[in-house]
Structure formats: structure tokens, C-alpha cells
Amino acid sequence: MSRLNRSLIGLALLLTIAAPSANADDKPLIQAGKKTLFQRVLTTPGCQLSASAAGKDGVIQPTFSRYYVYERAQADNTEWLKVGPDSYGKTIGWLPSSCTVEWKMQLTLAFTNSANRDRLLFFKDRPTLEGILDAPDPVSKVAPLRAKLKQGVMAPGVLAQEPEYFVDMQKQFYLLPVLSGEEVMTEEGFRTRILNVASVSKTDEKTAEQNNQKAVAAGAESTAAGAASQMKEFSAAVVFVIDSTISMDPYIDRTREAIREVYQQIEKENLGKQVKFGLVAFRSSTQAVPGLEYVSKMYADPNQVKDSSDFLSKVADLKQAKVSSGAFDEDAFAGVMLSIDKVDWSKFGARYVVLITDAGALDGTDKLSNTGLNADQVRLEAANPGVAIYTLHLKTQAGAKDHVKAQAQYQNLSTYPGTNTSLYYPVNAGDLQEFGRKVDSLAAAITSQVRAAYMGDDAIGSAANAKQDPADKKMLEDSALIGHAMQLAYLGEKNGTQAPPVFKAWITDRDLIKQNIPTTDVRVLLTKSQLSDLSDVLKQILDAANEGLISPTDMFERLRSVAATMGADPNQLKQNGNAKVADLGMLGEYLEDLPYRSEVLNLDEETWKSWDGLAQEKFIRNLSTKLRHYQRYNADVDRWVSLADKSDARDNVYPVPLEMMP
Template sequence: MQLTLAFTNPANRDRLMFFKERKTLESILDAPDPVSLVAPLRAKLKQSALAPGVLAQEPEYFIDMQKQFYLLPVLSGEEVMTEAGFRTRILNVASVSKADAVTAAAAQQAQSGASPGQAQAAANATSQLKEFSAAVVFVIDSTISMDPYIERTREAISKVYAQIAKENLGRQVKFGLVAFRSSTQAVPGLEYVTKMYADPNTVKDGADFLAKAADLKQAKVSSKSFNEDSYAGVMQAIDKVDWSPFGARYVVLITDAGALDGDDKLSGTGLNAEQVRIEASNPGVAIYTLHLKTAAGAKDHAKAEAQYQALSTYTGTNTSLYYPVDAGDLDAFGSKVDALASAITGQVKAAYMGDDAIGSAMNSKAAPAEQKMLDDAALIGHAMRLAYLGEKTGAQAPPVFQAWIADRDPIKQNVPTTDVRVLLTKSQLSDLSDVLKKILDAANEGLISPSEMFERLRSVAATMGTDPNQLKQDGTAKLSELGVLGEYLDDLPYHSEVLNLDEETWKSWDGLAQEKFIRTLSTKLRHYQVYNADVDRWVPLAEGSDARDNVYPVPLEMMP
């Protein structure tokens, strides 16, 4: 099992620097004013390929690991506290990217920022961005009470399409529409769980969109619970829309209800907010949520807000795209939909015209209530363009070397520079799923009789080759000491709730805490099934290698 890193999108931070020696990096993190040490290095890198103590820096554009696979294995690491008070990991990494001599030379020139290449690169980027396009799929709750919001969304899209036609941007901006309700097995009268009314790939223009969306009306009957299957609606948009023709990819979720959790028997996906967000990050989709906080859902607001905050954190920049609409006010909702649709269209126009879209968005005047949304939209749009240019220019990780990096930006220390992935083969993922299922079965037994859980786990440990007589019998033996998951989790640089659980802690939890533990493991187990079935994202580590040796880059947060 191999740990590897993936670069985050550099839209809201400077490019990651690879240092030759650990002490150079440590001196920056320990400095009261890290800018004074970093700024001269950045200036040197802009002038030439070399800066003292720096081996390389990450590419200017974002590299999508799914399309341009690279290995950045972690050789060792240590968590430290910076002078500014942030927990940061100092990591010794190896960069292993497939780069022939020509590509490597081009990459090195691009990284150097040397002035002749810089001018050409800027010209190339402007040219590439003329083909930059956006798809915005509205995913709207169509249950009882939603008609006014459905109509107002149609109105907003109609206005934007009129503007698009006026500016001749019809090829660059497309809108789609998905509606969702809840389980039709529980309430057949709901007619559907999700329904695609308009696919952005097939919509010709505004009139065509409105014709396709004309039949969308709220349900005639109530759902079984107040929560609706929002995640099913979002997953329909993620899975059923071909996002590949578009550089900017957005889902706008509109609902007045909370979402059915993955373990709810009415859920159509079996996934929670975090898993849906991870699925959206694979095609690079940003999820906006407009949460209508109507009086009818007052008891549900806090839980729903937590769900949608988790769902709408855009992984690329760690930006929350959750926007509440207090009291479900229709005018406030309309202003937000208008502002968002116009902002996204404006960014595509700016890219097409060769303008600085992030600057033009920041300088645009908006009502204070919408300003945060516009600022966020500008940042996400910038991240989408970096990803698009990375794909078009074939941006690659630096060629083979060993170096020291920090997993947070040395200046903006709350911004991560990398995400951790765990590379698992099919057999490892299968074994991990089997062990997790046994832990779940034991935990379910433990709900009835707390001591039964760890008795079951001792039996599991014995079948896996651990001598049960060697294990502590006094209630303080942690799951890690049972050896049940050790080979998967022991060396991972994070705190595992599962490994640190012991019998005394389990017994001290009330029923709700135990059930939450079980629900978390259950949703992860269901997500492993999604990974297993996802043929497109299994990666060969060597050309012509046996398919059984292909690996899946599992996000660290999805490990138990």
C-alpha cells in the first residue's frame, strides 16, 4: 500500500516549492514573518529556473490526477506547529512523473517563468481560453411548496440566455436542469426520485431550455419525511451529464429541506454529503447550495446547514459555496440566482475576450448580500480555468527527484497545498471492505451487548492470524492492538477513530454515539463499492502491467 499526494488547485495560493533540505523549509515555517524569506525565492524563480535551496516548483496550472496521473509518494513526514500556530506536516517526498526529455525541458521552462517563455505562455493561455466553456446544471427540489422557486429559476435562466444570445456566447455557456423528490417506493404518487429535464449537452438555446423545462412542476403529494433525496439529484447531474466538453462545471442545488442521509432506508444513493462531494470532485464539479430556510423546516435548518456546508465545500480551493436564503424570501432567492448565473456567464465571456476574469468580477458592483457569492464565484472560476489550462497544455508534475515540502502554504497557512491519497489494489480494497464489514457486524452486536462487540473482534483477529491470547482482556485493548486493520492504517499520517477505539470507550458511549460510529463506517463501505465498480479511475502504475495490480487513489478521509 502506497501513500501519494495530489496537488490542490493553486487558485488561492502560490505554487508549492520543493526544497532540497528540510532545514530551509523549517526556517520558513519557524519565522515570525515567513514572507521575508519566501518573497526573495519567488522573485528568483520568476527571473530564472534557479533559487537557492529550491529544486523545483509545481506547475502553474492545475494537474488533474485522473487525466494526467503522477506519483508524489510520501517517504517520511512529521507534524509540526508553525510560528503562526498552524499544524503543518513537513513531508519528504519523491516526484515520479512520466516526462520525456522534450516535455521535461518544456515543463522546466514553464516552471522557471523565464521572460521569453512567459510571454509565449501567456499568449498560448489566452488562445486556449477562447474555447473555454461552462455548464451550469440546476438541481432543484420539486416537492410540494417549491413552485414559486422553480418559476423564479426558470425566469433567471431565461434572462441569462437572452444576454448570452445578445453577446453571441451560445456555444460557450449551457444550462441544464435536474429535479428531485424522494423515494417512490415509499410514496408512488411522487412519480420519480430524480428526473433530467434538460441536459446541457443537448440544449440548443434559451427557447429550447424553457421548452424542455416547461413541464417541471411541484409534486401533488407529500414525501414520507421532511428530508428529500437531494444527494440523488446531485448524483444524477454528476453521473449522467457528460462534463468533458466544458471547462467550468457547476451544479446549483436549490432546496428547502435537509437531505436523506446515506443510511436512511429512503436514500437512493447510500451516500452522505462528504461522499457526494468527493464524487463531484472527480469530474471537477463545484456544487453551490441555495438553502431556502422556510418556516416549515425550522426544526431541520441546523442539521441541513451542516449537511450542505459539507456538500458544498469546493475541494480545489477549500471554499464553502453554501448560501442560506433566510425565511425562504423569494426576492432574496431571485437576486442570488440572477447574480450567480450572471457571474458565471461573465467569467466565460471574460476568458473568451482575454480579460482578467477574477479582476473584472472583483471590481463589479453588487449588493452587499451577493458580494461574497460573487467573490467566491470569481475564485472558483479562476480555479476552473487553471484546471482547464492544465489539461490543454498537458501540465505535469516535476520530473524525478527527492525533496521536502509543507502540506500547507507557507504564507496562507490555513490553505492546504496537497491532498493525501492511498493507492489500493482491487484485492486490497476487497480485503479492506471484508474487514470493515466484520467490524460493522461486531458493532451492531455491540449495540445489543457492548461487551459482545470486542469478543466478536477477538474472534475476527484470531481468524486473521493474531493470537487472541496475546491480546489484553481488560477492556483497554484498542482495535489497532487487535491487528484487525493494522496493515491498512498503521502507517497512515492521520488519527483513525476506528483504530483508537477500545472497549471502555465503546461502553461509555450512549446509543446515539454508537449509531453514529456505525453509520460512518456503513457509508464508507458503500463508497468502496462505488470505487470497485468505477472502471475509469483504476490506474496502471506501469505500462502493460497486470490489471490486478492497477490502483485506485482513495482519498485519505475515506479510510476507516
């Protein structure tokens, strides 16, 4: 296994954003070797907070409370930490350092859905994990461990395994902090990260191991018995998001027909409560073309549809537009976002959007865009309520010049997180018969999954066999996989599944066998002030980039100025953001050996100059859409999290996906 010599202890841009200023005497201590980063620790189980160093009768703190370190002292041959819940000068007492772990970087992991991979294993030590990654045949190393875990007995070197059911961070926030790590190349040729992580456990490690193994065995029996009854309540919502511009009438009519047929079948089987359909239509900017009547419109909300007659009456007057929108691209993202934001998805276990269009989508930076978002951002927003987006792309002759760009957009949009499955399906030449077959098959497959779950059958097999046609085999297989993932998420929510009870452990961010499949996603925990500072920095860089279109030298002087200002004193950003600085200044200390380099800081002046105007424009547009997306994070009050009791609300954090960092 070749080392790439990279250490996962930080993140370039976030590391440049320190906490807001306080009086000099009231600031937390700075991390060793750093200039601006405060010392932070996480409490372990049983950690007691005392009024003084070496104090008695301390109060046990919630596990994984994040505290800032304001002072270190020795007492009774033990190091003690004077801590506060936030970085604003408020201290609350002393903790023995022995019951804390340093958390240099506010990075945490989120499990991906394990529908198409094995459950993640937590290893006691790094060498055991490395031995698997170094093996020419990793299956020979992993299979015996899996066999023992399945029998409910101890597996050598394994502390725990990922829960059987999916733990959705969007609904139940949990911490799986990254303490350190390194990117390596496996024997099979995949880049993966070996990560040292922490998770809640019993204080005694040996007891934790034994308890976890018992829980694995007991859980397998109890959850198997309870899952069937819980699945009786499993339901699905399918919202069709349809392009209703000129030329779309035949596809609108055919979609209505498919839903009518499916409704007849589910009502015959008394499954009307288990499957609900909705419909959203979209066009383009009504400011540019008032005759379009709407940008996007909810015709049928699945929560409000009573039965097939009600649905069909709600969508009866849906027709294609009477006027052309001018440009070929339409505002597909506005239609998808209307369904994401306005439908109450929480009442359904399976959640689907089916996008139907013959055109590309307006980019977020297009002046006609209603959302200001690109495919990346819309996909991330859909992941919040756990919605899978299918795209049926009608490749009509009229849009031939648009097909390549549109396909890239929709393949990105329709990649289901965790399984890395793209639910994008082209319809060649916009053939109405092929389209009808795909709509019929997809609606029937989803319905079959719900029917099978309700009846206690094998939902995967049932879905894969529903109205199967050789041409649609992949779509049906994908549908079965996503249906399985939805059920794991549903059962995880119903059972209140939590991260496994183990403290320090070693994992990989890729499956040990299917090494192209990720086991975790990275979340960067940003405070309100950090998000605000990041937005300010990004705006500065955008301004610099726009100038760079004329003068690359000036663009990079501005870029380096912003970076250096953030490294030296983030609070001087607005005052000194335009200063001329010839190098990266303080920022350099943060950039060594990082596995993640930001899009901005990875760019050098020579590369920028080598790009043509279109490439430079694309770079700037991508930054601009991320900046708009930060506004949604700021307004998303439900997902801001406090990491310590009684901490200042300004230190609450938002779990920002790594790919949304500049």
C-alpha cells in the same frame, strides 16, 4: 517548531492488508521489522533492468515503475534486486538498488487547486524548509524566493515549484509518492506535515535544477501568450438541481426566470456556445410514495440544449409534486448524483451544479435513500469530473427544526476541494425576493467569467463586479475564486501540465504563508484485493458495532479479533473473523507514530460506552456509507491504474481519498 513525533510511513488499516498469498518460495521479501508487508521499490530515471545481477546491456525502465523485491544479492560491490511487476510470484530481472527508492507505503499526493494560494515549492533539503516554518514572519523568508523564481533565476534551496496550471489527477494520473514525513507545529500555530516526496526528473540532480528553473522562466512567457487564445474555447455548464416537492413552485418559476434573462443576454452577445444550462429535479422515494412519480429526473442536459427556447421548452412542464413525500428530508443527493453521473462534463471547462432546496437530504443509511451516499461521498464523486456544487438553502419556517442538520450537510457537500471554500448560501426565511437576487447574481457571475475569458479580460474582476449587491458580496467573491480555479484546471488539461521535474524533495502539505490552506491531498493506492479485503473488514466491524449497541464488551472483542486477524494473516479473515482475541496482536507494530489513525482504531471501549445511542448510531452509519462507496470504486474501471508494465491486473490500484479510509 514543536515535534509531534509522528512519522508518515504508513496508514493503519491499509498496512494491515497484505497482498494475496502465493507459494512460500514465490512471495516477495517482507519489509524489515514487519510481518506481512512486502518490499516495494520505485525506479528512478535511467534505471536498467538486467537478466542477472551485475548483468550488462540492461533495458531502461519507465520512471516510477513500482516493483516488488523477491531477492537481494551483492555483485561487483553493488546491491542488486530481483524484482517482479506484481506480488504473484512473477519475476522479470534484476535492478541495481542504487537506481531505486524504497516505497514502504502506497501513498501518493495530489496537488490541490492553487487558485487561492501560492504555488507549492519543492526544497532540496529539510533544514531550509524548517527554517521557513520556524520563522516568526515566514513571508520574509518566502518572498525573496518567489521573486527569484518569477525572474526565472535559481532560488536558493528550491529544486522546483508546482506547475502554474492545475494538474487534475482524475484526468491525468501521476505519482507524487510519499517516502517519509513528520507532523509538526509551525511557529504560527498550525499543524502541518513535512514530507519527503519523489517526482520524475533528469538523472543528474544539478541538471534537473537548472532545467527546471529554465522551464519556469520559459513557461511563464509561453503560457501567458498561449492562455488567452486557449481561453477562447473555454465554456461553462450550469446544471440546476431543484427540489420539486410541495411548496417549491415559486422557486422553480423564479429559477426559470433567472435563466431566461441570462440566456437573453448571452445570446445577444453571441456567447450561446460558451454557456449551457441544464436542469435536474428531485423528490424522494417512489417506493414509499408512488404518487411522487420520480426520485430524480433530468429535464435538460446541457449537452443537448440548443438555445434558450429549447431549454425553456424542456423545463416547461416542471411543477412541484402533487403529493407529500411524508418525511421532511428529500433525496437531494439523488438529484446531485444524477447530474454528476449522467452529464458529460468533459466538454466544458467550467462545471457547476446549483442545488436549490428547502429541506435536508436523506442520509445514505436511510432506507429511502436512492444512492446510499452521504454528503462526504457525494462531494468526492463531484470532484472526479471537477464539478463545483453551490447550495441555495431556503430556510423556510416549515423546516425550522431541520435547519441545523441540513446546513451542516450542505456546507460539507458544497466545499470545493483544494480551495476549502464552502459554496453554501442560506436564504433567510426562504424569502423569494432574496432567492431571486441570489440566483440572478450567481448565474450572471458565472456567465461573466466565461465572457471575460472569451474576450481575454480579467475574469476574476469581471465576475466579482457582476450585478454586485452588498448582501451577496461573499457569494460573488467565492464565485470569482472558483471561476479562477476552473480556468487553472482547464488550462492545465489543455497544456498537458505535469508534475514538476524533480526527484527527491521536501514539501509541506500546507501553504507556507496561508497555513490553513492545504497544498496536497493524500491518496491511498489500493489494489482490487485490498479493496475487497477492506470491504470484508468493514462489514465485520459493522456487525461488531451493531452487537456493541447491546454489549460494548462483545463489540470490542469482535473489533480486536478482526484487527488481529488482519495483522496476522489477512487470508484467514473469513475463517477466523469471529475468533476471540484479547489484544491487537500483530496490528500494534503498524500503529506507532502514525499521523493518521482510522476512525475505527482510534476508538476505545471507554469512549464507546460513554456515547449515547445517537452517537453510536452515527458512528455505524458513517462506516456503512463508506462501505457502499467502495462498490463505486470497484466499478469505476476508468481510474484503475497499473503501476508497472505487464503486472497482474489484480495489482492495479485505485487512488482512494484518505478521508474514505475507515
